[in-house]
Amino acid sequence: MKKSLYLKFILGYIFFALLSFFTIATISARLTYHHCLEQQAGLLRADAVRMADECSSLYTGGSETPETLYPELTRISSFLDARLWIIDMNGTIAYDSEDELKDTTVEEFDPADTAKSYRTGNFYRVFSENMLTVTAPIAANFRTYGYVVMHTPIAHINSLSDGMLLPIYITFVIIFALSLLILLIFRFHVIKPLKQITQAAKEYAAGNLKYECKVDSEDEMGYLADSLNFMAHELSNSEEYQRKFIANVSHDFRSPLTSIRGYLEAIVDGTIPPESQEKYLKIVINETERLTGLTQNMLSLNSLERKAMHLEQISFDINQVIKDTCATFEGTCSRRDINFSLTFPEVNTFVYADRSKIQQVIYNLVDNAIKFSHDNSTIRIDVYEQHDKIFISVKDTGIGIPKKDQKKIWDRFFKSDSSRGKDKKGTGLGLSIVKEIIQAHEETIDVISTEGVGTEFIFRLPKGQAQ
Numbered sequence: 170m171k172k173s174l175y176l177k178f179i180l181g182y183i184f185f186a187l188l189s190f191f192t193i194a195t196i197s198a199r200l201t202y203h204h205c206l207e208q209q210a211g212l213l214r215a216d217a218v219r220m221a222d223e224c225s226s227l228y229t230g231g232s233e234t235p236e237t238l239y240p241e242l243t244r245i246s247s248f249l250d251a252r253l254w255i256i257d258m259n260g261t262i263a264y265d266s267e268d269e270l271k272d273t274t275v276e277e278f279d280p281a282d283t284a285k286s287y288r289t290g291n292f293y294r295v296f297s298e299n300m301l302t303v304t305a306p307i308a309a310n311f312r313t314y315g316y317v318v319m320h321t322p323i324a325h326i327n328s329l330s331d332g333m334l335l336p337i338y339i340t341f342v343i344i345f346a347l348s349l350l351i352l353l354i355f356r357f358h359v360i361k362p363l364k365q366i367t368q369a370a371k372e373y374a375a376g377n378l379k380y381e382c383k384v385d386s387e388d389e390m391g392y393l394a395d396s397l398n399f400m401a402h403e404l405s406n407s408e409e410y411q412r413k414f415i416a417n418v419s420h421d422f423r424s425p426l427t428s429i430r431g432y433l434e435a436i437v438d439g440t441i442p443p444e445s446q447e448k449y450l451k452i453v454i455n456e457t458e459r460l461t462g463l464t465q466n467m468l469s470l471n472s473l474e475r476k477a478m479h480l481e482q483i484s485f486d487i488n489q490v491i492k493d494t495c496a497t498f499e500g501t502c503s504r505r506d507i508n509f510s511l512t513f514p515e516v517n518t519f520v521y522a523d524r525s526k527i528q529q530v531i532y533n534l535v536d537n538a539i540k541f542s543h544d545n546s547t548i549r550i551d552v553y554e555q556h557d558k559i560f561i562s563v564k565d566t567g568i569g570i571p572k573k574d575q576k577k578i579w580d581r582f583f584k585s586d587s588s589r590g591k592d593k594k595g596t597g598l599g600l601s602i603v604k605e606i607i608q609a610h611e612e613t614i615d616v617i618s619t620e621g622v623g624t625e626f627i628f629r630l631p632k633g634q635a636q
Contacts, residue, residue: 198334256318483523494531
């Protein structure tokens, strides 16, 4: 069974809480107990030393007598809540504040053990419970006569330690409660948006690219949701583009294939007489050339979009490339009486780019200009320099491009209505190839067009070194 992220956080939090409580209940409790034990032992020893000094007068001929001293010791032991003994060197108890063990000898008593600051236990098996015991020697004239021994139950130390731990436990409970509140906030600000993002990913995986992930937080979760929405939008556009692409390809392939098949069938079944067959075979050849051109353009565009194109950039004379390209259209321009007007800033203008691909750009732009220009017109090609860039302009006085279509002319297979009526052989890929090549050079191309007046394409290239 899959466990949710929130459940894992809950289990981890409970484990951490139990571990923290176990740490407090063991390590902190032990440290607190030892602290209380040391503190209580220090207090008892200070009182024991003071009373040992008073008891020393019993052995030095002072004014103190057992009858006057022992009642005072009883009051002090009652006040300190401790049991007080006076024991001689042989282990015989001369005084007991509770009068239970007076004149009793403690077996196995060893005066050497009194060197310790304190001891815990049943004091040579005298008590039935563990006691904290401190001793102070009764000394006079450089001689030890006995010891003041004070006992307090270890249970009292445990009670004191527990009392000190209680605020710690209360603080832990408060922190635990606050952590639960933080965990609840975490659920609404992290877990809930994460679930929405997960649901959106499932919807996109199922093909529902219209689903919108609504996460409004301005943090990583919100950024991730926006990225998913953007991805879905792009995928949706990509699917729409693929559908249009397939439809356009089908249309542009179907028309020439239909013509080729129709003419060939007519030749085979004799509908077209032998004397007319050459005319229609030329039409078939033209249609096959159109299919070949369409296929080559598609392969070129795919290669550019995959960014597999390798630019062999060199410095070359753009003026010469323009003149050579225009010369290839001499036959078409002669038939339609179309002229070129070329304007160059210098005899030689050098740019730094891939010569063959820039020649393809100029070829496509000039080809477009000729297709949509009127007969007996002029196509202007201007080259000029600004700062470290060379600008190339191709301008015609043809039918122009409708304003609503000017942003679409770079799309694959796009043909405006006027374009489709003027040029039925165009593939709609020329300008797409132009844009990809210019962008591969990290430069820009712009279009200025007015219906019935003409169209101008302007692109720029880096300035090259003169050869």
